Amino acid sequence: MGFLPFAVAVWLFVIGLWGVVSSRNLVRTVLCLTVVQSSTYLVLLGVGYRTGAMAPIVADIPSTSKLVDPIVQVLVLTDVVIEATITALLLALVVQAHKRFGSIDPEDLRPLRD
Amino acid sequence: MSHLSALPVLVPFLAGPLLVAVGFFAPRWFDDSLATLAALAVTTLCVLLAVHAAPHPYAYWMGGWRPQHGVAIGISLSIDVTGAGLAAFAGVLVTAALVYSLRYFDAIEGLFHGLMLLFMAGMVGFALTGDLFNLVVFFEVMSAAAFALTAYRIEERAPIQGALNFAITNSIAGYAMFIAVGLLYARTGALNMAQIGAALSSHHADPLVIVAMTLLFLGFLTKAAAVPLHFWLADAHAVAPVPVCVLFSGVMVELGVYAVARLYWVVFAGPLAPHAAAVRAIFVGLGVVTALLGAAMCFLQRHIKRLLAFSTISHVGMLLCGVALLSGQGLSGVAVYVVGHGLTKAALFMCAGVLLHRFATIDEYELHGRGREVPVVGGLMAVGALLLAGIPPFTTFMGKSLLEAASSALPGYGWLIAVYIVVSAMTGGAVLRVAGRVFLGWGPAEGPHPEQARAAQERVDEERGPRGHTPVLMVLVPALLLVGVLVLGLIPGAVPGTERYVHQFVAHGNYPAWVLHGARVALPHVAPSHISAEDYAYGAISAVGAVLAAGLGLFGRPLRESLPARLRRSGQNAVGVVRGLHNGHIGDYIAWWSAGVSLIGGICLIALH
Amino acid sequence: MTRRVRLGLFLVAGAGLAVVLLLGFGGLPSFGHAHELDGAVVNLDEPTLRHATDVVTALNFDLRAFDTLGEEFILFASVTGVALLLRTLRQEEEEDQEITPGIEDHRFAGASDGVKLTSLLLIPLLIAFGAYLVFHGQLTPGGGFQGGVVLAAGPIAVLLAGRYLSMKRIAPKRLLEVSDALGAAAYGLIGLGGLIFTGVYLEDPLPLGVSGQLLSAGMMPLNSIAVGLEVTGAFLLTWTQFFDQTLVGPPSGS
Numbered sequence: 010m011g012f013l014p015f016a017v018a019v020w021l022f023v024i025g026l027w028g029v030v031s032s033r034n035l036v037r038t039v040l041c042l043t044v045v046q047s048s049t050y051l052v053l054l055g056v057g058y059r060t061g062a063m064a065p066i067v068a069d070i071p072s073t074s075k076l077v078d079p080i081v082q083v084l085v086l087t088d089v090v091i092e093a094t095i096t097a098l099l100l101a102l103v104v105q106a107h108k109r110f111g112s113i114d115p116e117d118l119r120p121l122r123d
Numbered sequence: 124m125s126h127l128s129a130l131p132v133l134v135p136f137l138a139g140p141l142l143v144a145v146g147f148f149a150p151r152w153f154d155d156s157l158a159t160l161a162a163l164a165v166t167t168l169c170v171l172l173a174v175h176a177a178p179h180p181y182a183y184w185m186g187g188w189r190p191q192h193g194v195a196i197g198i199s200l201s202i203d204v205t206g207a208g209l210a211a212f213a214g215v216l217v218t219a220a221l222v223y224s225l226r227y228f229d230a231i232e233g234l235f236h237g238l239m240l241l242f243m244a245g246m247v248g249f250a251l252t253g254d255l256f257n258l259v260v261f262f263e264v265m266s267a268a269a270f271a272l273t274a275y276r277i278e279e280r281a282p283i284q285g286a287l288n289f290a291i292t293n294s295i296a297g298y299a300m301f302i303a304v305g306l307l308y309a310r311t312g313a314l315n316m317a318q319i320g321a322a323l324s325s326h327h328a329d330p331l332v333i334v335a336m337t338l339l340f341l342g343f344l345t346k347a348a349a350v351p352l353h354f355w356l357a358d359a360h361a362v363a364p365v366p367v368c369v370l371f372s373g374v375m376v377e378l379g380v381y382a383v384a385r386l387y388w389v390v391f392a393g394p395l396a397p398h399a400a401a402v403r404a405i406f407v408g409l410g411v412v413t414a415l416l417g418a419a420m421c422f423l424q425r426h427i428k429r430l431l432a433f434s435t436i437s438h439v440g441m442l443l444c445g446v447a448l449l450s451g452q453g454l455s456g457v458a459v460y461v462v463g464h465g466l467t468k469a470a471l472f473m474c475a476g477v478l479l480h481r482f483a484t485i486d487e488y489e490l491h492g493r494g495r496e497v498p499v500v501g502g503l504m505a506v507g508a509l510l511l512a513g514i515p516p517f518t519t520f521m522g523k524s525l526l527e528a529a530s531s532a533l534p535g536y537g538w539l540i541a542v543y544i545v546v547s548a549m550t551g552g553a554v555l556r557v558a559g560r561v562f563l564g565w566g567p568a569e570g571p572h573p574e575q576a577r578a579a580q581e582r583v584d585e586e587r588g589p590r591g592h593t594p595v596l597m598v599l600v601p602a603l604l605l606v607g608v609l610v611l612g613l614i615p616g617a618v619p620g621t622e623r624y625v626h627q628f629v630a631h632g633n634y635p636a637w638v639l640h641g642a643r644v645a646l647p648h649v650a651p652s653h654i655s656a657e658d659y660a661y662g663a664i665s666a667v668g669a670v671l672a673a674g675l676g677l678f679g680r681p682l683r684e685s686l687p688a689r690l691r692r693s694g695q696n697a698v699g700v701v702r703g704l705h706n707g708h709i710g711d712y713i714a715w716w717s718a719g720v721s722l723i724g725g726i727c728l729i730a731l732h
Numbered sequence: 733m734t735r736r737v738r739l740g741l742f743l744v745a746g747a748g749l750a751v752v753l754l755l756g757f758g759g760l761p762s763f764g765h766a767h768e769l770d771g772a773v774v775n776l777d778e779p780t781l782r783h784a785t786d787v788v789t790a791l792n793f794d795l796r797a798f799d800t801l802g803e804e805f806i807l808f809a810s811v812t813g814v815a816l817l818l819r820t821l822r823q824e825e826e827e828d829q830e831i832t833p834g835i836e837d838h839r840f841a842g843a844s845d846g847v848k849l850t851s852l853l854l855i856p857l858l859i860a861f862g863a864y865l866v867f868h869g870q871l872t873p874g875g876g877f878q879g880g881v882v883l884a885a886g887p888i889a890v891l892l893a894g895r896y897l898s899m900k901r902i903a904p905k906r907l908l909e910v911s912d913a914l915g916a917a918a919y920g921l922i923g924l925g926g927l928i929f930t931g932v933y934l935e936d937p938l939p940l941g942v943s944g945q946l947l948s949a950g951m952m953p954l955n956s957i958a959v960g961l962e963v964t965g966a967f968l969l970t971w972t973q974f975f976d977q978t979l980v981g982p983p984s985g986s
Contacts, residue, residue, distance in 0.1 A: 011762030019753045022302070023746045026717055029291065030710045030742045038709065042294055049301035052757075056309035060764035065787035066873060068944060078766055079787040081308065083796050084256055086788070087803045088301055090877065091263050094810035095294055097970045098270055101817040102287050104977055109280045118284045119707045129923075129933035136805055136920045140913035143812055147906060185798040186926065186934040198798040234816045241809040248802065260802035267806045271813025278821050302753075309760050334756025704733075711733050714742040721748030728755060 014055040021048035035103045035113040039096060046092045050085050057081030124175040128183035128200050131168040131210060131251070134161055135244035139237045146233020158236035159221045165247060166214030172251075173207035179643040180204070180627070182253055182317075193639045195315040201253025201638050204624040205458065209381055210250040212462060213374045216469055217243040219600050220366040223473055226594035227366060227480065235275065242268035242370065249378055253638055255307065255390075256314045258382065259300045262346070265375065266293050273363040281578065282362040288709050289359035292716060296345035296352070299720070303338035306331055307390075316389045317638035320631070324393025333731050336391050337724040340383050340406075347379030348436050349443055350413040351719040354705060354712040357420070360432035362581075365476030368428060372435040372472060373465040380439065380461075384446045384454060384628075392631040399449055401730040403533075405723065406447030411542055414440025418549040420705070422676070423698060425487045425570050426579045427475045427557055431468065434511065434550040438464050441546055444539055445526045451626040452652060453529035458621050459612065460522025463510070466608045467519060470601035471507045471554060474500050477597050478561070479581055483589040486579035487557050492564025497593055501562025503601055508558055510608050512551025512669035513543075515662035516654075518612030523547065523665075524658040525618070540661060547665040552672025559677050566677030619651035783940040784870035784949035792875070793955040797934045800955075801919060804962060808916040811966040815909070818973040843894045851893040858886040862960075869956035870949040876956040880963025887968060896979050900972060908969040915962025922954050 021044055028041030057078030065079035107113050138161035142154055175181075180203035184190075188197025221239060245265030252258050270293075274286035308314060310331055311322035323332060341352060348356035360371050387402075395402055417437030424430035438460075445457035477500045479485055482493060494501050513523040523543055530539035559565040582588060611617060626649045627633065636642040675682070683691065704711070733741070784790035792800050843851075865879030890899040929937035941948035 011764065012757070012760075014763050015757040015760055016754070018302075019750050019757065022298070022753060023750045026295070026713060026749070027742060027746055029295070029713045030717070031739055032710065035287070038291065042291065045295060045298050046301075049298050049305070052302050052305040053308075055763055056305050056760060057766055058764055059766050064873075066785060067787060068785035068871065076787070079791055080314070080796075081305070082788045083791045083799070084301075084304070084308075086792060086877070087256075087260060087799055090803050091297070091806055094807045094966075095263075095267065095270075095290070098267065098810045098813050098817070099287070099290055099294075100974070101814045102270075102274060102283060102290065104974070105274065105277050105283045105817055106287060109277075109283055115709050118287070118709075126927065126931055129927065132801075133920055133924065133933070136801070137917050139805075140808065140917040143808075144910045144913035144917075147909075184932070186794055186936070187930065187932040188795055197795055234812055234819075237812055238809060238816065241805060241812070244805065245809075254798075256796075257799055257802065260799050260806070263806050264802050264809060267809040267813060271809070271816050274817055277817055277819070306756060306760070309766070329759050330755040331757075331759025334752060337752070338756075706733070708733070708738075710738055714733075714738050714745060717742060717749050718745035721745050721752055724752035725748055728752065 014051055018048040018051040018055065021045065021051065033114050033116070035106060035115065035118075036100070038115070039099045039103060042099070043092060043096060046088070049088055053081045053085050053088065124171065125181060125183055127168060128172060128202060128251075129185070131165045131172065131214075132244050132248045134164050134168070135240035135247070139240040139244070142233040142237040142240065146237065149233060154233045154236045155221070155225055158240055159218060161240055162214060162218040162221055162243060165243060166211055166218055169207050169211035169214050169247065172202050173204050173211060176202045176204055176207055177646075179645070180637050182638045182641070190318075190639045195313065195318045195639055197315075198257050199253040199315060199638060200251045201317065201634075202251055203628065205628045206250045206385075208624075209374075209378070209461075210247040212465065213243060213246040213250065213370075213378075216370055216373045216465065219469060219604060220369045223369070223476070223597060223600045224364075224366040226596045227476060228364065235272075238268045238272050239366075242272065246370075246374060246378060250381065253316055254314055255316050255319060256304050258316075259297065259304060262300070262343075262382075263297055265378075266290070266297065269367075269371070269375065272367045273359050275364050275367065276362075276581075279362075279581070284707060285358040285362040288355045288707065288712060291709055292352070292355040292712055293345060295713065295716065296342040299338040300342040303335040303342070306335040306338075315638070316386070317635040320390045320393060321635040321639065323390065324631075326394055328391075328394035328398065328731060330728055330732065332391070332394055333727050334724060336386075336395070337720070337727050339386055341720050341723060343379040343382040343386075344409075344443070345379070345716070347376050347383070347439050347443070348413075349409050349439065350416050350436070351715040353413065353417075353436050354715060356436055357429055357432040357705060358707055360435065361426060361429035365428075365472055365479065368431075368472045369469040372431065373469040376435055376439055377442065377461045377465060380442045380446060380457070383443075384457070387446070387449070388629050388631055389634050395731060398731045403447055403449050405726055405730065407444050407536065407539070409723065410440045410443035410447055411539070412440070413437070413443060414542055414546045416440075416701070418546045420701065421550050422553045422672070423702065424553070425572065425575055427478070427485045427487055428472070430487075430553055430557065431471055431475065434553065435468060437546050437550050438468075441526065441543055444542070445529065448529050448533060448536065450529050450533065451622070451629045451649070452525060452532065454629055455618075455622040455625040455652070456522050456525030456527075456529055458522075458625050459525060459618055460519060462611060463518030463522050463608050466604045467507050467510045470503065470604040470608075471511070473597065473601035473604070474504045474507065477593050480597065481590060481593055483582050484576070484580045486576045487560055488568060488570040488573075489576050489579065490561040491566075491568040492561070494562035495564065497598075498562060499598055500593070501558055503598070503605060504558040504562065505555060506605055507601075508551045508554035508669065508673075509666055510605065511547065511554055512665045513547040513662055514666040515659050516613065518608045520662045521612040521618050521654070523662070524654050525622075525652055527658060527661055528652050544661055544665050544668065548668030548672050551665070551669035552676065555669055555673035556676035559673055567680065619649075622651060623647060623649050782936065782949050782952070783943040784952055785944055786870055786872060786875070788873075789869045789875045789952060789956070790949065793870070793952045794934075794936060794950075797923065797955075800959075801923065801934075804916050804919050804959060807962065807966050808912065811912055811969055814970050814973050818977060843892065848893045851889040854889045855886050858882055858889060862886065862964075866956055866960035867946065867953065870952040871944060871946075876959025877963050879956070880960040881967055883960065883964040884967035884971070888971065891975070896975065903968050903972070905969065905972065908965045908972070911961055911965030912969055913965075915958050915960070915965060918958035918961065919955060922951055922958060925951065
């Protein structure tokens with residue numbers, strides 16, 4: 010059990026990449042990227058979790074309570090913001106790809122080149 | 124003086140939003156002058172920081188969170204001459220790119236200027252920070268601005284596709300780094316690089332540390348475009364607007380190499396000390412493959428910006444070799460070469476921009492002989508080509524000589540000199556070939572793959588096609604950059620000085636001392652490397668090789684046709700296969716990325732454990 | 733590469749990657765047993781909390797405020813990028829002129845009265861809850877970012893009520909751009925207050941107040957408001973840019 014969350018993180022990372030590699034639709038590609046990123050949340054939150062510890066809100070709890078590590082939660086907050094914003098940027102690119110190429114299949118997105 | 128440490132990041136962070144907020148009514152001159160002034164201010168501040176850090180590097184603790192009893196919990200800017208110097212170099216190139224774009228194209232409502240400043244803030248923060256997570260954050264700041272700038276010309280197809288490949292590949296690289304941060308935090312409870320390094324140094328490297336190292340290095344090497352993580356680069360650099368290409372090739376890619384060097388010497392040099400030889404072999408191998416593949420692909424292009432992009436990949440391979448030698452001398456060579464190469468490549472992209480501006484195409488054969496209208500640019504391009512080839516005794520040559528000296532100083536690595544010479548001759552030769560064909564009309568006017576000529580058409584503005592004139596400024600800026608390459612390496616004391624600061628950079632034990640304990644670490648005394656007659660000979664061989672390669676590209680058709688048919692066919696097949704790999708399909712690129720990471724990760728796990 | 737070769741390559745590469753990652757993760761402490769490490773523990777002493785009761789916000793806006801600064805500008809750069817990428821080209825502008833009259837007939841215009849009423853009722857609730865989250869950042873879970881997203885959802889309810897153009901009138905693009913830029917710059921400027929009054933960037937010059945009160949924890953409430961302003965502007969700007977693609981103008985791909 011102690012390794013399960015990290016094994017799931019590995020699964021998410023690899024299966025998300027599989028989605029990106031096998032995708033025939035760029036919207037799906039972008040969503041698969043968020044799957045890859047979910048694995049980073051799991052790793053970061055997983056390494057800060059302590060069994061039986063409280064959430065790091067110190068109002069109304071005894072000052073001696075054990076808390077989960079708040080630092081990793083701060084890192085995940087930043088990670089989440091990055092995901093939301095980069096996803097928006099990627100989707101804007103997909104919209105433009107659809108306008109220019111008339112398709113969002115990566116197979117069709119090939120300007121003439123070597 | 125140290126009070127100003129945060130300002131190089133803050134100034135563009137304040138000027139950028141201002142430009143975006145008032146962009147819709149502010150006149151163009153306002154955008155130009157505010158952005159250029161901000162870039163100049165950042166450059167000046169970075170130079171001041173470098174000067175301030177020259178006697179003793181220092182850490183600036185954000186919010187006053189100084190380390191207590193040697194334990195750092197806050198975020199520091201850890202400022203030494205190498206980092207601040209690189210930040211200043213980024214500032215110089217941003218300033219040059221902004222001045223160049225004054226007359227280059229119609230910028231849209233302050234968005235272009237705003238994003239350029241945010242991009243600069245990302246690069247400067249990346250070069251100065253002392254915190255691992257913060258490094259990744261600034262990597263992402265850089266990325267977010269760079270993705271959008273790549274797709275600036277949304278009315279065309281190639282920029283959209285290039286930006287998508289760039290964004291997807293680099294985002295995945297970012298995720299790998301987040302995982303590595305999590306691993307190292309779980310092991311050490313620290314995020315400050317000095318603190319992580321100190322915590323790891325007493326232990327032997329186990330799989331966790333090795334995997335964290337692989338993910339971080341390969342993440343940053345994705346930005347630096349090491350083979351096989353490099354596919355996105357040519358797609359993106361070939362299609363971004365020229366002022367943006369200047370920054371991509373001139374400094375962003377090199378920042379990836381910088382991060383690898385910083386992380387190795389600060390964090391991983393301790394636990395991996397017993398395995399230094401294996402680390403060296405693995406990453407020199409990666410560098411050599413990158414250098415040679417990049418050089419070959421460079422020579423095969425007819426799209427001039429794409430040619431320059433592959434030349435960047437090739438030179439990154441050389442830089443990676445220099446870092447991977449794991450010696451102060453090798454890294455000194457890298458530092459000098461980064462400056463020489465960055466300025467040269469920036470100038471070459473600007474010359475390509477003149478062609479685009481005037482003729483609305485960037486195809487070598489389409490432009491056959493048409494460059495005679497602008498002979499000055501032809502001269503600049505030829506000079507740039509020779510500098511790229513490392514002609515003595517200028518800055519690129521100095522850097523290359525240091526790399527050569529460092530290679531021959533290590534038993535078993537002397538053969539790297541041949542790689543450097545081949546790379547310099549082929550990339551310099553390719554550019555020289557372009558200059559000969561475009562500006563002198565040498566060689567045939569029709570080339571292989573004529574269907575590619577259409578891909579090289581590019582208009583500077585949405586509405587305007589080719590123009591009959593070239594603004595003086597667009598010639599002046601690259602000329603000044605090239606003068607910089609000619610002069611900088613020859614300034615007495617510049618190269619030996621760099622060597623001393625780089626030796627300070629590679630002293631693994633020093634870094635925690637000045638970051639965590641505020642120790643005043645003195646500059647080490649290093650005997651300056653002498654440039655020997657051999658180095659001049661190597662330099663001359665590279666330059667002559669470049670001329671020969673250019674000649675072969677221009678007039679070599681009869682020679683190629685005299686080869687036996689079987690040899691010719693198998694040669695063409697090999698070329699076809701390598702070209703076919705760079706096919707623009709994001710699925711392929713990510714499959715190669717995964718293959719590269721698993722292969723190198725596997726090798727590291729076996730060889731370093 | 734053909735699709736078959738690509739997938740085959742990834743099957744091998746992905747398996748290798750999984751093995752590499754699993755070996756690396758093998759060195760992690762068992763889940764739920766994070767080490768009691770220096771870095772993790774010292775954060776919880778009294779001065780570190782700066783009289784805030786939400787430790788995550790306290791770290792976000794103080795100890796790791798420089799990360800948050802970078803994060804705000806990732807957001808800002810992306811939104812600026814979206815505005816750049818989804819801008820209307822001059823040729824498209826002309827086409828738009830012909831199509832726009834049909835704008836009132838967009839997909840949500842035919843919403844049932846029930847949906848419209850619910851949406852309108854939601855608006856004050858969303859704004860009140862969003863403002864609550866922004867102002868209580870240092871006290872309870874939430875803060876500028878979360879509150880900003882909720883606030884941005886307020887005008888979206890106007891869209892759901894079938895009035896896209898009204899939504900754009902309530903939150904015009906220029907105003908959103910200014911709010912986004914102002915919030916981002918304000919976060920940087922608040923840190924500058926530290927540089928001016930204490931001599932260190934991002935250091936908190938304000939009194940920390942009484943823990944648990946609305947105005948406590950020094951500059952954190954100000955930070956929270958700056959972030960809230962930026963995020964509200966940023967999300968609305970992004971959403972309207974995307975809505976403009978489908979609700980206004982010719983069908984894409986034509």
